[in-house]
Amino acid sequence: MSEGSKETATRVQTFMEPTPEEPPDLLLRHLHASRHGLSTREAARRLVQYGPNELRRRGGRQWPQELARQVTHPLAMLLWVAAALSFAVGSQTVAIAVLLVILLNALFAFVQEMEAERAVETLAQYLPQHATVLRDGEPALIEATALVPGDIVVLEEGDRIAADIRLLSGAVDVDMSTLTGESVPVLRSAELTDLAAHRLDAPDLVFSGSNCTGGEAQGVVFATGMHTQLGRIAALSERVKERPSPLEAQVRRVAWLIACIAIGMAIAFVPVAMFGAGLSIRNSVVFAVGLLAGNVPEGLLPVITLALAVAVSALARRGALVKRLSAVETLGSTDVICTDKTGTLTENRMRPMTAWTSSAVVDLGPNAHVREPDASITALTECAVACTNAFLESGEPGDGGPAERAVGDPTEIALLFAARLLGADVDPTARERRRRHQYEFDPTRKLMSTLDADTACDWLHTKGAPESVLPRCDGVLTPDGERIALSEAERARITSQVEQFAGHGLRVLALARRALPPGQEPPARDDAERELCFLGLVTLLDPPRPDAAEAVARCHSAGIRIIVITGDHPLTSAAIARQVGVGGEDPTVINAQALGHLHEKQLDAFLADGREIVFARSSPEAKLHIAEALRAEGHVVAMTGDGVNDAPALRSADIGIAMGRSGTDVAREAATMVLTDDSFATIVAAIEAGRQVYDNVRKFIIYIFAHATPEVVPFLVFALAGGAVPLPLTVLQLLAFDVGTETLPSLALGREPTESGTMEQSPRPHNEPVIRAPMLVRAWLFLGLIVAALQMGGFFYVLTRAGWHPGAPTGPGAPLHHAYLQATTMSFLGMIAGQIGTAFAVRTQRASLRSIGVFSNPYLLAAIAAELVLAAFFVYAPPMQALLGTSALPAHDLALLLPYPVTVWGADELHRWLRRRTAVH
Numbered sequence: 001m002s003e004g005s006k007e008t009a010t011r012v013q014t015f016m017e018p019t020p021e022e023p024p025d026l027l028l029r030h031l032h033a034s035r036h037g038l039s040t041r042e043a044a045r046r047l048v049q050y051g052p053n054e055l056r057r058r059g060g061r062q063w064p065q066e067l068a069r070q071v072t073h074p075l076a077m078l079l080w081v082a083a084a085l086s087f088a089v090g091s092q093t094v095a096i097a098v099l100l101v102i103l104l105n106a107l108f109a110f111v112q113e114m115e116a117e118r119a120v121e122t123l124a125q126y127l128p129q130h131a132t133v134l135r136d137g138e139p140a141l142i143e144a145t146a147l148v149p150g151d152i153v154v155l156e157e158g159d160r161i162a163a164d165i166r167l168l169s170g171a172v173d174v175d176m177s178t179l180t181g182e183s184v185p186v187l188r189s190a191e192l193t194d195l196a197a198h199r200l201d202a203p204d205l206v207f208s209g210s211n212c213t214g215g216e217a218q219g220v221v222f223a224t225g226m227h228t229q230l231g232r233i234a235a236l237s238e239r240v241k242e243r244p245s246p247l248e249a250q251v252r253r254v255a256w257l258i259a260c261i262a263i264g265m266a267i268a269f270v271p272v273a274m275f276g277a278g279l280s281i282r283n284s285v286v287f288a289v290g291l292l293a294g295n296v297p298e299g300l301l302p303v304i305t306l307a308l309a310v311a312v313s314a315l316a317r318r319g320a321l322v323k324r325l326s327a328v329e330t331l332g333s334t335d336v337i338c339t340d341k342t343g344t345l346t347e348n349r350m351r352p353m354t355a356w357t358s359s360a361v362v363d364l365g366p367n368a369h370v371r372e373p374d375a376s377i378t379a380l381t382e383c384a385v386a387c388t389n390a391f392l393e394s395g396e397p398g399d400g401g402p403a404e405r406a407v408g409d410p411t412e413i414a415l416l417f418a419a420r421l422l423g424a425d426v427d428p429t430a431r432e433r434r435r436r437h438q439y440e441f442d443p444t445r446k447l448m449s450t451l452d453a454d455t456a457c458d459w460l461h462t463k464g465a466p467e468s469v470l471p472r473c474d475g476v477l478t479p480d481g482e483r484i485a486l487s488e489a490e491r492a493r494i495t496s497q498v499e500q501f502a503g504h505g506l507r508v509l510a511l512a513r514r515a516l517p518p519g520q521e522p523p524a525r526d527d528a529e530r531e532l533c534f535l536g537l538v539t540l541l542d543p544p545r546p547d548a549a550e551a552v553a554r555c556h557s558a559g560i561r562i563i564v565i566t567g568d569h570p571l572t573s574a575a576i577a578r579q580v581g582v583g584g585e586d587p588t589v590i591n592a593q594a595l596g597h598l599h600e601k602q603l604d605a606f607l608a609d610g611r612e613i614v615f616a617r618s619s620p621e622a623k624l625h626i627a628e629a630l631r632a633e634g635h636v637v638a639m640t641g642d643g644v645n646d647a648p649a650l651r652s653a654d655i656g657i658a659m660g661r662s663g664t665d666v667a668r669e670a671a672t673m674v675l676t677d678d679s680f681a682t683i684v685a686a687i688e689a690g691r692q693v694y695d696n697v698r699k700f701i702i703y704i705f706a707h708a709t710p711e712v713v714p715f716l717v718f719a720l721a722g723g724a725v726p727l728p729l730t731v732l733q734l735l736a737f738d739v740g741t742e743t744l745p746s747l748a749l750g751r752e753p754t755e756s757g758t759m760e761q762s763p764r765p766h767n768e769p770v771i772r773a774p775m776l777v778r779a780w781l782f783l784g785l786i787v788a789a790l791q792m793g794g795f796f797y798v799l800t801r802a803g804w805h806p807g808a809p810t811g812p813g814a815p816l817h818h819a820y821l822q823a824t825t826m827s828f829l830g831m832i833a834g835q836i837g838t839a840f841a842v843r844t845q846r847a848s849l850r851s852i853g854v855f856s857n858p859y860l861l862a863a864i865a866a867e868l869v870l871a872a873f874f875v876y877a878p879p880m881q882a883l884l885g886t887s888a889l890p891a892h893d894l895a896l897l898l899p900y901p902v903t904v905w906g907a908d909e910l911h912r913w914l915r916r917r918t919a920v921h
């Protein structure tokens with residue numbers, strides 16, 4: 001072995017066994033890493049060596065088992081019994097046909113479930129997780145799958161930790177519930193060590209799959225992918241089977257109910273056929289088996305799962321990632337949306353408008369003309385630059401707009417723009433050099449502060465909501481930069497100025513500072529943020545999204561109530577609410593800071609009367625209280641959130657919605673739906689999709705149920721006629737109809753476009769069952785009965801035309817036998833033609849077919865074309881004729897079938913028109 005390859009071999013070995021418990025410098029040496037991070041080239045090499053940082057599921061899909069599961073589920077078992085019965089009475093052909101039904105259904109279900117699973121799995125691609133690492137000494141945002149051992153990772157509040165990491169500096173609070181089940185966050189710090197602790201409890205290690213809920217730290221990755229603790233937890237790496245959604249559970253119950261009815265009918269049929277029609281026990285059992293196989297709705301469930309999955313994929317393309325199939329149904333019955341304002345109703349692209357101090361006002365808007373600033377403005381800009389974490393990348397704003405060159409929180413970016421307009425140097429390096437400590441932005445305090453070194457003293461710089469900053473101020477700056485006491489009159493003047501700005505929908509930030517003795521230990525937050533000197537206000541404009549007003553109007557017509565829960569000023573929030581149409585001309589605004597002291601009953605009273613409300617200055621806790629109160633009232637609540645502290649409210653709502661762009665990983669983790677475009681309009685689109693799926697499920701349920709009547713009626717006529725009428729439909733024809741020609745159209749109905757008026761209805765009550773009595777009446781007694789009448793009409797027409805009268809023999813050898821074969825064929829094709837009409841009829845529940853377009857569902861047209869080809873094969877292929885007892889029909893008989901679909905659809909169209917008319921009157 002050459003020297004080089006020997007060295008690689010040793011390196012590989014040391015890489016594989018890093019011990020995170022060893023001292024940091026030794027660990028770094030063993031990982032061949034440094035505190036400045038890896039080079040891009042080295043990282044790429046390691047990625048090849050270790051593979052991507054992802055959890056691989058053990059083994060692929062065990063398809064033989066899956067297929068076996070499909071042929072052994074309880075409804076299939078029922079069919080097995082049916083096949084065994086017909087085998088026992090000596091009818092092998094029917095037994096084999098029933099087995100074929102079982103197999104075909106299993107195959108369909110299998111393919112559909114695979115499709116559904118694939119649709120959900122591909123969602124992960126839409127939302128790659130990211131991590132900040134040091135590459136070539138610079139911070140870089142990379143996809144978490146590209147993390148390698150030796151990478152230096154920067155962790156911040158809200159990050160999901162993507163690898164096992166030894167902290168090297170800083171401290172973070174970590175929620176490790178995915179690993180330990182313990183949801184109380186624990187402190188992990190580079191300064192703490194406990195060699196005796198179990199690895200998961202080691203105070204200087206953090207693990208993949210946990211969440212950083214506070215603090216900042218840097219650390220070195222020592223394990224990725226399957227080598228992480230998460231990778232080792234075998235249970236987690238296995239395929240997780242989704243629990244059936246409430247819709248699926250309901251349909252399963254109904255499927256069983258129908259199966260029981262089918263069993264009852266089949267059992268009752270045997271004595272009727274034997275004693276009424278004088279059939280042999282063998283024939284009676286065979287017919288009973290046919291009835292059973294035709295009516296057990298074994299295909300219903302997979303079709304529903306697939307419809308949900310198709311909706312999930314469609315939603316993903318529209319910008320809403322839904323994590324569970326069942327969420328689609330919940331979306332459909334959502335009746336309250338609790339939304340935040342910034343970024344959801346507004347663009348979250350803030351532009352500075354005004355800088356205001358006690359002695360100067362500077363317009364920063366589009367026509368800004370900034371003259372030599374006075375000392376108060378200079379102090380204001382210094383504070384704005386120091387107390388931010390955003391940075392503007394070098395280069396003048398202009399060519400693609402300033403926001404494209406900026407990184408960080410939009411509020412802070414806008415402050416930096418303001419500062420630059422006012423002539424300040426916004427270089428982040430200088431800022432970092434001076435910063436001694438940071439008191440992070442706290443959404444409850446609504447403040448952020450930094451402690452920055454200066455020549456003579458340290459400055460505490462504070463910025464935040466004016467109501468939070470002003471009470472902490474006791475001084476104000478003169479135009480010459482001198483601090484004087486803040487009089488009550490001046491305080492009142494500032495407050496009224498804030499209200500004036502906010503009333504115009506502007507976001508107002510107050511800035512203040514305080515001199516502290518240099519070089520001292522940073523004081524506790526409460527001690528630091530007091531006795532401040534008020535510097536001034538900066539106002540920012542964050543206009544409503546262009547599509548927000550229309551989306552709000554759509555919610556209103558759809559009976560959905562909107563509640564805005566925002567951290568912003570009551571007047572700013574009211575102005576924006578008015579602009580987008582929430583709460584009408586004079587929206588009810590509640591200052592949620594008072595909400596903490598509100599009694600639960602008072603909150604309930606606010607929410608009870610169905611008004612739209614704006615909760616301003618609210619905290620994450622207020623969100624949680626509001627979600628709980630609404631749910632207790634029986635509402636189905638969708639709630640948006642993006643911060644770490646929003647996670648409880650997101651979990652407590654029926655649909656937690658996190659922001660894909662601006663939100664934290666923790667919020668995305670807690671949410672059921674993630675918006676990739678952060679827009680309110682996407683929430684409304686998702687609700688519409690939820691309603692559409694539910695409607696479509698109902699459509700194919702009606703379609704599938706409707707065929708029961710034409711399947712049963714021929715047997716009833718036969719049995720009740722006491723032998724005077726020959727069987728109008730053979731058992732094998734029934735089975736051919738059931739699996740051969742029915743499945744594709746029912747799948748296609750799951751992909752119907754939205755029916756007009758879907759968003760003009762009130763939300764569906766969440767406890768309303770998916771299958772309601774009127775649907776069954778429409779399926780069985782209206783559509784089904786019309787098809788059955790047409791089918792029997794065709795049968796008797798062909799038979800009597802040949803000279804048949806009740807009781808005349810039609811068996812093999814009889815002169816009427818050929819006519820009988822043609823008559824059953826007519827009845828078979830009549831059923832298919834009628835069901836085509838049913839398919840078009842059920843495409844809408846209320847609206848006219850014209851309103852959605854006759855050709856607007858290409859899947860259905862293709863399915864019907866396939867159905868017709870199959871029907872022709874069943875009727876004209878000689879082997880099929882021999883098997884099914886069909887016979888070729890002359891053209892004039894086929895022409896007779898043409899009006900069937902139109903008759904069925906037309907009758908339903910008329911019925912719907914009458915219903916719409918009576919609804920209007």
Ligand SMILES: Nc1ncnc2c1ncn2[C@@H]1O[C@H](COP(=O)(O)OP(=O)(O)OP(=O)(O)O)[C@@H](O)[C@H]1O
Nearest residue numbers: 340341342411441443446448463464465566567568
């Ligand atoms: N980075 C920041 N530093 C200091 N204060 C801030 C910062 N961001 C926001 N604020 C202040 O805190 C208030 C609340 O902010 P928060 O982020 O909780 O809600 P929001 O962005 O105003 O609205 P929404 O809840 O609708 O997103 C703001 O109105 C502003 O006055």
